[in-house]
């Protein structure tokens with residue numbers, strides 16, 4: 001069975017009904033025996049190695065972009081959650097406060113360029129993890145007693161801001177969003193455009209994509225979980241359905257763009273599937289609706305075996321960029337974070353957990369064996385090792401922190 005899977009994997013995953021969660025035997029080193037204490041240390045050392053790049057005037061890190069910087073905080077918050085520590089809490093919260101005080105709704109590019117693109121990713125990434133950390137329990141009390149911060153208020157502010165850019169059913173029907181000058185098609189391919197989230201605040205830009213909608217789905221689901229307020233649950237369901245209706249290809253991989261005029265954008269990127277996997281994992285828990293879990297598992301099983309971003313060894317090749325930073329370098333970190341979220345919420349499904357564990361170990365072992373210089377890592381997970389780069393380090397953080405749990 002497993003051998004057959006290894007040989008036929010690319011064929012099998014093209015069938016929507018395939019539910020064989022077997023681990024391809026061709027994957028390189030899909031287990032490791034490092035004890036948990038060592039994994040915690042490896043991950044914290046990786047975080048510590050990027051901290052000196054912090055620009056304390058703006059909360060960003062040298063040599064990476066605004067939204068990429070946000071992902072550093074997500075990984076640091078997840079580290080505390082998984083390790084059961086508060087090592088990174090002040091670092092995360094103080095810098096989130098700083099950025100929030102500088103930019104309304106965390107949207108760095110909002111007024112001048114009117115582009116939500118980078119800001120939206122950054123603040124969502126950060127707030128998701130913070131919200132999740134609160135829900136995880138151990139940080140909740142301390143965050144409540146912290147006098148200077150209310151992360152929930154930040155999250156609600158962001159949610160409220162972005163909600164203005166979500167296509168409602170009424171807007172799909174009328175073809176108009178009050179913040180936009182573009183016409184919205186009521187349906188694309190026969191499915192309602194309700195739930196799609198514009199990727200920018202620019203009035204004449206009709207772009208609607210999976211990452212923005214997936215982030216909004218996830219933020220809504222976390223807020224629903226934390227507050228019990230059904231407004232957020234309904235928002236998460238509406239946007240999860242938009243992705244389900246428009247963005248999943250025949251191989252169960254999440255596509256990038258379907259704009260208000262129904263035009264589509266090319267490209268397969270790990271983070272589109274990853275962020276949706278994260279959102280669906282939370283949404284399934286919030287609603288108790290197992291159909292979201294089934295959808296999530298189909299996408300996850302396909303994504304970890306997709307030839308779009310890895311060869312038969314299973315090591316992610318997307319965003320391998322030893323010579324310089326680019327947007328795509330950090331996508332895979334968001335993907336790994338989504339897999340970790342699925343892992344934390346599906347413990348009865350041992351086949352799924354084994355698959356996530358194995359895939360995570362493939363990336364972990366590749367980084368440690370092939371791409372490491374001390375506690376720093378190349379963005380090319382096949383190696384060779386190189387001198388520290390901020391972007392390579394950023395991309396590795398979620399592998400290290402997730403592996404505390406998933407190994």
Ligand SMILES: *[C@@H]1O[C@H](CO)[C@@H](O)[C@H](O)[C@H]1NC(C)=O
Pocket residue numbers: 156160229230231232
């Ligand atoms: C639920 O959340 C929405 C959106 O933030 C808010 O308008 C509403 O007042 C909340 N309801 C309750 C009961 O808190």
